[in-house]
Every structure is written in structure tokens, then in C-alpha cells.
Amino acid sequence: MKKVTIDDVAKKARISKSTVSQYLNKRYEYMSVETRERIKETIEELGYQPNIVARSLTQKSTSTIGVIVANILHAFSTQIIRTIEDYCNERDLHIIVCNADDKPEKEKRYIDMLLAKQVDGLIIFPTGGNLDLYERLQKQNYPLVFVDRAVKEIDVSSVMLDNALASELAVNHFVQKGYSRIGILTSEVVRNVSTRIERVAGFKRAMLMNGMEVNEDFIKSVNVERVQEAFHEMFSLEKRPEAIIAGNDLTLFEILKYVNENNIKVPDDLALIGIDDVGFASIYSPPLTTIAQPTVEMGKKAASLLVKKINKDTDEAYKSEYRFEPKLIARDSC
Amino acid sequence: MKKVTIDDVAKKARISKSTVSQYLNKRYEYMSVETRERIKETIEELGYQPNIVARSLTQKSTSTIGVIVANILHAFSTQIIRTIEDYCNERDLHIIVCNADDKPEKEKRYIDMLLAKQVDGLIIFPTGGNLDLYERLQKQNYPLVFVDRAVKEIDVSSVMLDNALASELAVNHFVQKGYSRIGILTSEVVRNVSTRIERVAGFKRAMLMNGMEVNEDFIKSVNVERVQEAFHEMFSLEKRPEAIIAGNDLTLFEILKYVNENNIKVPDDLALIGIDDVGFASIYSPPLTTIAQPTVEMGKKAASLLVKKINKDTDEAYKSEYRFEPKLIARDSC
DNA sequence: CTGTTAGCGCCTTCAG
DNA sequence: CTGAAGGCGCTAACAG
Numbered sequence: 001m002k003k004v005t006i007d008d009v010a011k012k013a014r015i016s017k018s019t020v021s022q023y024l025n026k027r028y029e030y031m032s033v034e035t036r037e038r039i040k041e042t043i044e045e046l047g048y049q050p051n052i053v054a055r056s057l058t059q060k061s062t063s064t065i066g067v068i069v070a071n072i073l074h075a076f077s078t079q080i081i082r083t084i085e086d087y088c089n090e091r092d093l094h095i096i097v098c099n100a101d102d103k104p105e106k107e108k109r110y111i112d113m114l115l116a117k118q119v120d121g122l123i124i125f126p127t128g129g130n131l132d133l134y135e136r137l138q139k140q141n142y143p144l145v146f147v148d149r150a151v152k153e154i155d156v157s158s159v160m161l162d163n164a165l166a167s168e169l170a171v172n173h174f175v176q177k178g179y180s181r182i183g184i185l186t187s188e189v190v191r192n193v194s195t196r197i198e199r200v201a202g203f204k205r206a207m208l209m210n211g212m213e214v215n216e217d218f219i220k221s222v223n224v225e226r227v228q229e230a231f232h233e234m235f236s237l238e239k240r241p242e243a244i245i246a247g248n249d250l251t252l253f254e255i256l257k258y259v260n261e262n263n264i265k266v267p268d269d270l271a272l273i274g275i276d277d278v279g280f281a282s283i284y285s286p287p288l289t290t291i292a293q294p295t296v297e298m299g300k301k302a303a304s305l306l307v308k309k310i311n312k313d314t315d316e317a318y319k320s321e322y323r324f325e326p327k328l329i330a331r332d333s334c
Numbered sequence: 335m336k337k338v339t340i341d342d343v344a345k346k347a348r349i350s351k352s353t354v355s356q357y358l359n360k361r362y363e364y365m366s367v368e369t370r371e372r373i374k375e376t377i378e379e380l381g382y383q384p385n386i387v388a389r390s391l392t393q394k395s396t397s398t399i400g401v402i403v404a405n406i407l408h409a410f411s412t413q414i415i416r417t418i419e420d421y422c423n424e425r426d427l428h429i430i431v432c433n434a435d436d437k438p439e440k441e442k443r444y445i446d447m448l449l450a451k452q453v454d455g456l457i458i459f460p461t462g463g464n465l466d467l468y469e470r471l472q473k474q475n476y477p478l479v480f481v482d483r484a485v486k487e488i489d490v491s492s493v494m495l496d497n498a499l500a501s502e503l504a505v506n507h508f509v510q511k512g513y514s515r516i517g518i519l520t521s522e523v524v525r526n527v528s529t530r531i532e533r534v535a536g537f538k539r540a541m542l543m544n545g546m547e548v549n550e551d552f553i554k555s556v557n558v559e560r561v562q563e564a565f566h567e568m569f570s571l572e573k574r575p576e577a578i579i580a581g582n583d584l585t586l587f588e589i590l591k592y593v594n595e596n597n598i599k600v601p602d603d604l605a606l607i608g609i610d611d612v613g614f615a616s617i618y619s620p621p622l623t624t625i626a627q628p629t630v631e632m633g634k635k636a637a638s639l640l641v642k643k644i645n646k647d648t649d650e651a652y653k654s655e656y657r658f659e660p661k662l663i664a665r666d667s668c
Numbered sequence: 669c670t671g672t673t674a675g676c677g678c679c680t681t682c683a684g
Numbered sequence: 685c686t687g688a689a690g691g692c693g694c695t696a697a698c699a700g
Contacts, residue, residue: 003677006677006678006679007677017677017688018679018680018681018686018687019685019687021678022679024678024679031686049446049450050450050677051450052450052452053387053390053451053676053677054692055678055679056678056692057385057387057391057676057677057692057693057694058678058679058692059679059692078412094430094447094451096430097431099419112383113428115383116385117386117428118385118387257616260619260621279614280618283590283594284617285594285619337693339692339693340693341694350672351671352670352672352673352697353669353670353671354694355695358695365669365670366669369670384694385692387692388692389693389694390694391676391677391678392675392676392695392696393676393694393696394676669700671699672697672698673696673697674696674697675694675695675696676693676695677692678691679690679691680689681689682687682688682690683686683688684686684688
């Protein structure tokens with residue numbers, strides 16, 4: 001089985017390649033109705049499929065965009081990816097998804113690879129570890145959009161949650177329920193990245209606004225592997241927290257593991273709110289109160305922004321930050 | 335910012351393109367140490383990055399493979415994808431993942447798209463709805479591997495679970511625990527696909543082998559959206575099942591929703607075993623007994639098989655079925 | 669060891 | 685309306 005090319009079609013239909021090419025690109029004005037029909041038939045007969053690689057080479061556009069997530073294990077990442085995909089699907093754009101695994105080196109490799117593959121643009125959940133690279137892309141005016149986190153000092157359009165508000169919602173909800181010894185546990189991430197910082201800052205501010213005392217022992221940021229350990233320390237204090245905000249789904253998961261193994265009752269011994277709405281929140285016992293990010297809107301915004309940049313749509317006044325509002329879903333864990 | 339090409343490098347280093355090309359492909363024997371150094375330097379100076387698209391065109395190989403999963407929502411799919419990715423990463427192969435959403439039309443679109451993109455091979459979790467297409471690929475000797483399910487009448491190497499054994503493990507475990515009214519609930523899938531059929535058949539056989547009676551009312555295959563409904567029917571019978579096998583994670587999830595909303599106690603009112611090991615199984619209360627698929631081995635097998643086919647490795651005697659053994663992880667839901 | 673010459677498959681002027 | 689010619693960026697012989 002040999003690949004059939006545009007040449008084969010042209011020969012069989014006894015016309016020139018260019019006419020077939022016109023046909024492929026739907027520029028029907030440039031041919032008679034008969035030849036159009038003839039081309040159509042022979043294409044079907046031969047089972048011809050245009051070679052996108054060749055087309056990309058001449059057109060200098062691959063109709064595909066790259067998406068690099070910092071960590072695919074977050075439910076948030078997969079939710080965003082799905083909406084990006086839907087958006088692109090409708091526009092005949094393809095996407096290539098890569099997972100940096102929170103490792104800047106891996107992120108760098110993927111960026112290089114995707115650029116070499118000539119993707120038309122990049123949506124990145126930045127690890128924050130490749131400042132120089134981000135900057136170079138930005139300077140070259142390469143179509144680029146950040147999601148989830150912004151990177152200080154680099155002015156790339158970023159689609160983000162209003163992280164401070166997320167913490168605030170949680171704190172307010174706790175306070176309303178009568179809790180006062182409140183803590184927050186988040187993932188440690190690479191430097192220069194905003195999410196964790198904003199959530200912690202928002203937490204502190206909200207505490208103060210509610211006239212509560214901020215206990216630094218109740219604030220920890222550690223790697224996922226060390227969450228249980230950190231929680232253990234916090235929960236072993238004489239005056240231990242009554243309520244905890246889990247900064248993301250993986251952290252929440254680790255806390256739940258600990259809670260289960262140690263027979264801690266939720267919410268009686270410990271009230272819990274998780275940022276990110278996870279699938280099992282509603283079937284857990286007790287059902288978990290969470291703070292959901294509007295992933296559909298955020299994904300759509302990221303994709304549409306990128307597409308506009310690719311098309312050099314100058315109508316849009318690109319902001320550097322697009323903030324979205326979190327929503328508290330009250331269930332029974334607090 | 336103009337793209338710098340191999341030509342620019344050649345000119346600046348005052349040598350010919352081909353030498354640079356040799357360098358890029360690490361065929362260092364074909365040049366002096368000095369030119370090698372010179373090339374290296376000018377590449378760095380210019381920030382040159384080879385254009386993979388152009389390379390692919392000449393080499394007729396893109397070093398990328400396509401992966402089409404029937405439904406990305408299954409934990410099984412994502413687990414397999416991750417291991418495939420790891421395998422490919424080590425070999426400088428790229429992957430493009432697509433989600434057919436259980437829709438044959440979508441699957442067809444993706445197959446066409448990936449072929450047009452000239453991917454070197456395809457790993458498919460077949461929906462079962464594109465017999466003609468599968469067959470054409472197979473006839474053309476196009477590198478192709480199926481995962482999770484086989485398609486009757488089409489002889490493509492398939493990497494699968496020993497589905498009958500999975501059901502058998504579950505039934506035996508139930509029987510051992512003293513349950514006798516056992517049911518199974520699975521997803522309905524498109525025709526021609528093996529998984530569900532094998533699981534149900536294995537279920538029946540295991541029941542008989544254990545001297546139990548097979549009650550057809552306790553066997554249902556429905557769409558995810560109708561799982562709760564189907565479960566409701568089953569559970570409303572006068573003689574209702576005491577124990578249920580959830581044929582996959584999504585089905586399990588739906589059952590759990592129903593169970594929660596209706597205050598059914600697990601395992602007292604209903605014993606439960608789920609096929610597929612889901613993340614929350616261990617933290618659910620009670621912790622869920624599951625049957626895990628060896629996703630790491632399966633993913634690796636699928637990827638390595640495909641790579642061998644791509645490389646026309648004739649040493650391998652390709653089987654049409656590669657079966658893997660499920661493992662029961664006993665927890666407390668039965 | 670290095671340069672020359674042809675393409676890969678397609679698209680895009682530009683004549684006819 | 686259709687065809688011929690050139691080129692996208694790279695690799696692969698084949699000379700030298």
C-alpha cells in the first residue's frame with residue numbers, strides 16, 4: 001500500500017496538481033463544475049487523504065496548539081483541558097497535551113519540543129521555573145497564555161482564579177459556622193508562582209477581617225508527599241485547629257487519608273473545606289464542602305484568548321490578568 | 335523575529351547545509367572536530383531549533399503516535415495513558431491523545447485526523463463502531479494496537495484484561511463471604527466489543543461453578559446515565575441482590591451516589607465490589623473492595639507492541655490477544 | 669570530511 | 685478556468 005498523493009489524484013483526473021489543491025482548499029471558483037466533480041470522485045476512488053505535514057510546511061501553520069499542564073493529577077487540570085479541547089474541536093484545531101509533572105526541566109523539554117513541532121501557540125500552566133524561556137517567547141510575540149498561575153515579572157496574559165477570594169469564602173464560611181481556630185494547608189510549588197501565595201495571603205486577610213487570630217502554626221505549605229506529616233504536626237498541637245482549608249484536591253486527598261486512618265471525625269473533630277471541586281466530594285461521608293473553580297469559563301477564556309493571539313486579532317485589548325470567581329458549594333464537612 | 339533555518343546556520347558557519355544536518359543527526363564521524371564545534375556555537379548563537387515538520391516530511395516519520403481512548407473519564411484510560419507516555423518519553427516519541435467519548439463518529443474523525451498528521455502508529459481503545467476503518471488499517475499493515483477491548487472479526491493485537499477472571503474473582507470473594515444473591519451492573523457499549531460481554535459471561539460461569547443460581551434480573555448493562563435507574567429497579571425487587579459487582583469505575587460511582595442518597599448501608603444492606611481500582615476506594619467509608627487491572631504492565635505492553643510494529647520488528651510473533659490478570663484488593667465493602 | 673543535487677507533498681503566484 | 689514553476693526546511697545519496 002503506497003500513500004496516494006495529490007499528484008496521483010491529479011494524474012488520474014487528468015488535470016494539474018494546483019487545481020486539485022484549489023479543490024482541497026475549497027476555492028471552487030477556480031474550476032469548472034465538471035472538474036470539481038471529477039476531482040471529488042477520483043479522491044474517493046483513490047481514498048486520498050491530504051498530508052497535513054506537507055501542508056503545514058508550506059503554510060507555516062499546523063493548526064495545532066500545545067497545552068502544558070504543571071500537574072495532570074489535579075482534577076482542575078483535566079477539567080480545563082477538556083473545555084479547551086471542546087473549544088478547539090469546534091474550530092478544527094488540534095491540541096497536544098503535555099504534563100510537566102511540576103518539574104521545570106520537563107516543562108522546558110516540552111516547550112522546546114512543541115515549538116519544534118511548530119505548534120501555533122501555547123497554553124501553559126507554568127511551573128514557574130523557566131523565567132528566561134517564558135520571557136523569550138513573550139519577547140518574540142509568540143502566542144502564549146498562562147492558566148492557573150501568573151509569573152511575576154513576566155507580562156503574559158494569565159487566566160486565573162481569584163485566589164484570595166477563594167480563601168475568603170472558606171474562612172467566612174467557617175466563621176459563620178462558629179469555628180475560630182482555622183488553618184490552611186497547601187502544596188509547595190516552585191518559586192515565582194502566584195497561586196499558593198495568594199491563597200495564603202487571602203486567608204490571612206480574611207482571618208483578620210473576621211477579627212480572628214492568625215496562628216502561623218496553622219499555615220503550612222508542603223509537597224504532596226509530606227502533607228500527612230504536616231497535618232499530623234498541626235493536629236498534634238495542644239491547641240489544634242478545628243477547621244482546615246485544603247489548598248487543592250491532592251492536599252485534600254492526603255488529609256482525608258490521614259483522617260481516616262486516625263479515626264478523626266469530620267466535621268466534629270475537624271471541619272474541612274477543599275479548594276477544587278472533586279468528583280467524590282458529593283459521595284464522601286460526610287459530603288465535602290468545596291470551593292469550585294469555574295473551569296468551563298476559564299478553559300474557554302484561555303483557548304479563545306490564545307486563538308485571538310494566533311490570529312493577530314488586534315481588536316482585543318489583552319489584559320495581563322483574567323480573574324474568575326470561585327463558588328462555595330456547601331455540603332456537610334463543616 | 336524571523337525563524338532561523340538550517341541554511342542560516344550553514345551560511346554563518348560557512349559550510350553546507352548537509353554538514354549541519356549531519357551534525358543535527360549526531361553523525362559526527364562525518365566532520366572534523368573543529369567544524370563540529372563551530373556548528374555547535376553558531377547554533378547556540380542563532381538560537382536555532384530544527385523544524386520537525388520539515389524533517390518529518392522527508393523522513394516520512396513523525397516520531398509521534400496517536401492514542402484514542404474510548405472514554406477518558408475512566409480512571410483506567412488515564413492510567414494507561416500515563417504509562418504509555420512514560421514509555422514513549424524514554425524513546426523520544428511523542429503522543430497525541432484523543433478522546434472518542436464513546437462515539438464512533440468522533441473516533442473516526444480522530445483516526446482520520448491522526449493519519450493525516452502522519453502519526454507513525456495508533457493505539458486505540460476501540461468504540462467498536464468503525465469496523466471498516468479498523469479493517470482497512472489492518473489490511474494496509476498500518477501499525478495498530480487495541481487496548482481494553484478486542485473487536486470480533488478483526489485480527490488486531492489487543493492488550494486486554496482477563497475479564498472473565500475479574501468477574502470470577504469477585505464472585506468467589508462474595509461467595510466466600512457468604513453472599514449468594516449476587517448481581518452485576520455494567521456499562522452498555524457499542525456492539526462488537528468484548529469487555530462487557532466477557533465480564534458478564536465470566537460472571538455467569540463463576541456463579542454456576544460455585545453452585546449459585548444466576549438470576550437474569552440481577553444482570554444489567556446500561557448507559558452511565560441510566561445506572562441509578564437500573565440499580566433502583568434491581569434493588570426494589572422483592573428478592574433483591576445482597577451483593578453487586580460494578581463493571582467499571584463510573585458505574586461504581588453511580589451506584590455509590592444512589593446508595594448515599596437512599597441511606598443504604600454498605601456492606602450490611604449491600605456488598606460491593608468494583609472492577610477498576612479508583613483513587614477514592616481507600617478513603618471511602620467503608621473502604622471499597624476493588625479489582626485492579628495491572629495498568630502499568632498493560633500500558634507498557636501496548637506501547638512496546640506498537641513500537642515493534644512501527645519498527646517492523648519481525649522477531650516478535652504478534653499474538654492477537656495479550657491477556658493480563660486482574661487482582662482483587664480486599665477492603666471493607668463486602 | 670564536506671558540498672552538490674534531488675526530492676518529500678503541498679501551496680502559491682503567475683502566465684496562458 | 686487551468687497548468688507550470690518555485691519553494692517551505694530538511695535529509696539522503698553521491699561525488700569530490
